[in-house]
Amino acid sequence: MSRVPSSSLPSVPSDLEIARSTEPAPIEDVAAGLGLAADDLDRHGDHVAKLTDDALSRSLDAEADGTLVLVTAMTATPAGAGKTVTTVGLGQALDRLGERAAVAVREPSLGPVFGIKGGAAGGGYSQVLPMEDINLHFTGDIHAITAAHNLIAAALDAHVHHGNDRGIDVREVVWPRVLDVSDRALRETVVGLGGSAHGVPREDGFRITAASELMAVLGLASDLADLKRRIARVIVAYDHEGEPVTVDDLGVAGAATALLTDAFRPNLVGTVEGTPAFVHGGPFANIAHGTNTLVADRVGLALSDYLVTEAGFAADLGFEKFADVVSREGVVPDVAVVVATVRALKYHGLGEWPADEERLDEENVEAVRAGFENLEHHANVVSSFGLPFVVALNRFEGDTDAELAAVVEECEAREIPVAVSEAYHHGGEGALDLAETVRDLAAAGSSFAPLYDLDESLESKLETVATEVYGADGVEFTDGARADVDRLAADGLDRLPVCVSKTQHSVSDDPATKGAPTDWTLTVRELYPAAGAGFVVALTGDVLTMPGLPAEPAALDIDVDEDGSIQGLF
Template sequence: MADVKSDIEIARAARKKPILEIGEKLGIPPEHLLPYGHDKAKVSAEFIAAQKDRRNGKLILVTAINPTPAGEGKTTTTVGLGDGLNRIGKKAIVCIREASLGPCFGVKGGAAGGGYAQVVPMEDMNLHFTGDFHAITAAHNLLSALLDNHIYWGNEQNIDIRRIAWRRVMDMNDRALRQIVCSLGGVANGYPRETGFDITVASEVMAILCLARDLKDLERRLGNIIVGYRRDKSPVFARDIKADGAMTVLLKDAMQPNLVQTLENNPAFVHGGPFANIAHGCNSVIATTTALKLADYVVTEAGFGADLGAEKFFDIKCRKAGLKPDAAVIVATVRAMKMNGGVKKDDLNREDIEAVRKGCANLGRHVQNVKKFGVPVVVAINHFTSDTEAEIRAVKDYVATLGAEAILCRHWAEGSAGIEALARKVVELADSGLSQFSPLYPDDMPLFQKIETIAKDIYHAGEVIADKTVRDQLRVWEEQGYGRLPVCMAKTQYSFSTDPNLRGAPSGHTVPVREVRLSAGAGFVVVITGEIMTMPGLPKVPSSERIFLNEDGQIEGLS
């Protein structure tokens, strides 16, 4: 194994084509590409608007089982499948999210794929890229500054400073900033109050950018952000303090999707990046809908396991954007089946067919859940060299009992050549007309019932518990006209339950709702369960300790 190259070594050796050539493959004229160097560009709003009457291609969602420390390779499979579709002669585009600096320097790593199924330039994608996240951070914190400034200069809107709902954000994991007191130091600095920071990917501005259809829709949604409440408990919106125009200006370029390429020079849109455990976990609507106009097949992903990413993709993104997915791929690994079957990480390289069979319950739950949305499913077994034929057969046999097929994929090691079988199966499913997509719950269902529906139908929970204050808050929002909004569950990604250590396919557990937040601009209610944090912390040994510039000035340690 000594000759196996690292992801960054493979990415660095890529033979990239000029980004104008990649745009040309999609029919995007050079004047409608705003290049950031030679290998990435933004697509103009004018070009996107001109495509609205074109026929849509087929939409394929890539999701996964609950992630384990062994790694499932969902983004790697998304990229590999895009390359595989192009390899078999289909015009396909990959749509994925941008990477957050917090997890990049923390524990999760980057978001560009891996092995020979990557999007490049990998270093740029995992760091500052085209500056979208910085623009979102700036727009969010501009609203924070304008809010405090409004109160300082007389508080014309009569905002109750005890009921300010808008925090600040930064794109880094920093537990010290979760709860802070601001405006200390005397009269000149304003009114001291308790507040805090969330990570940028949890910002409502991020969600808004990822759900907005165009700049006009973006400005409308930004204006609808609730920043706080008056003493009579009536909401104060961002438009009330005249913040929406300036925020839109900051986000003007960030709204344009980023075009890059895979290692095999196929087009990829990389745009937006809300987390799936604390936000809605999908790339931007504008990138996906644009790709659907330019390709016959669009492969996109939803973050973490299907209990989070796929549910939110279906119930929030597809509902809001009018999208109808044609097929879904659930990524699993033999190693993860063994972990779910009780095998410790250090023992994963030993064959254990019984543990694989036992651990398949987690995969089975996800397959059944996705089918509840009416979308046909195929399982992608992301191959590891330690997998044995008997273990692979055990997964395939189990999936067959669910009325689905599991296909072994070697894209990490072989690129598109290793995923041809999956690409052909996806085309078969997407072209079959079998998809009868519908969201899990209707718009007019009461908010708490929506929470219960997700908890019971997707998590297989026995009950949802919430304090009277939470239930009362949901009723107030319903009275204010927000009852038709979908709910966005903030939950651990590691389990169907709210206990990250409860593996497999637990049933009958309790889902405690700790807090609810109204994202009126994005158009959903965030439901915070268990111990989930909207500002993550760094681990004891963060990935940043392994990231450095080598003697040639090249970045090492990114993954």
């Protein structure tokens, strides 16, 4: 039986206090843990570096034969389940077991940092450092994507203004502008006002930068040449004949690539315990594929024995997209970790939307058991891909012994491997049981395979994802979505994998539905090509590509004191 700690957890300072009280390892020492020399680093201060072009090329040319551990989760509360905490803690634990381990996570977007979620660098004693830099501007990668995206938008409008030789239909421009903030007022805009000198008036809008196709392109490109090829084939509009217009048609693929050459090189930092960590790329999993960059994974697998990475949100989103989209690029997971929390289980057991935080704070073993169906659903999703996995029960202060024991009992009754993780409170030491289980599962091997073949129709692919991943009875296409399917087929884009844009708050397309719903149909309302990224996006529900700030955003708690120290960053 899995060990359920009975001792109370120590009080933990804030993430910011822990980060400031920890002396990060010099970046040269972190890099040495991966066999990299000082000359392989383009330093950004004492604790952050990008790999040089030469180091990157050597690493990409080396055999990527490390073990890839993919961290996913059950459907979490809006505050999350602690996948990054688990990812970092597991990497530190493998390091403690004597393995050459590394971590790969996404760069935080400023939208969630200043909005509802706060920081995204892990937490407690399992976080990447320097957390303030990582949570704010870091090395400027996201700003570079913003600039490259908006350069393309500006080139498109300039082309239309200066004669429109390509015959762009301004009613069919599909390339909005982007900004790395949450600003609902910019979702729908009108540009080109003020007379003929200011362009052609048309409807436009903004997405958050993480939702830019260029973010997905950066995440999936294998090298700089591939990055440029992918940018060139991005569709930005359609002409009056209905033919796609690409970045290559506008002539700015090279310029956009030039803005991203530095951003393409992975960022290297250390964790609280000095374990190497790549922090690179940041697509959202409810909009795009939701994982860090392919190039960071390939470098990590070449330089380490174990690379621990995470996929955004739950197994129905980031994990499925890694398995059906990213893995086709040659990076295949060997073992998975499904993160669960007592609060998330109570959240589903109570079935409330939005969650009543006071009720989640109360001990409720019955609600924990009732909510287990959601965790079991996600465990079955991972299993359906032929991947061995373990449930990581992410323990926090406030979880009672009875609640923890109930989760372990439910797992063992179904023969689901489970390990209690105290990575938040104890760092790598608190995840040793998890690390040993992961190592054993990885040694046993897997029979991983994507769920569908690329030669299948878009309808068939979506039917497979809906029924086998979401538990739906089938798929209903709106008239507009069926027209989109026909257009994609006519443009030769129907053999791409599908990337479903769906709420992260439920397995279904209704955020208010908790647990593991049955007897429902997935409604697809629109499909559009992400030709540069290499997938087709299917929109369901009301997922927003530009979030808005809540009534009390995290920004209200963030400040700077007289000494220039940032306060309130989680």
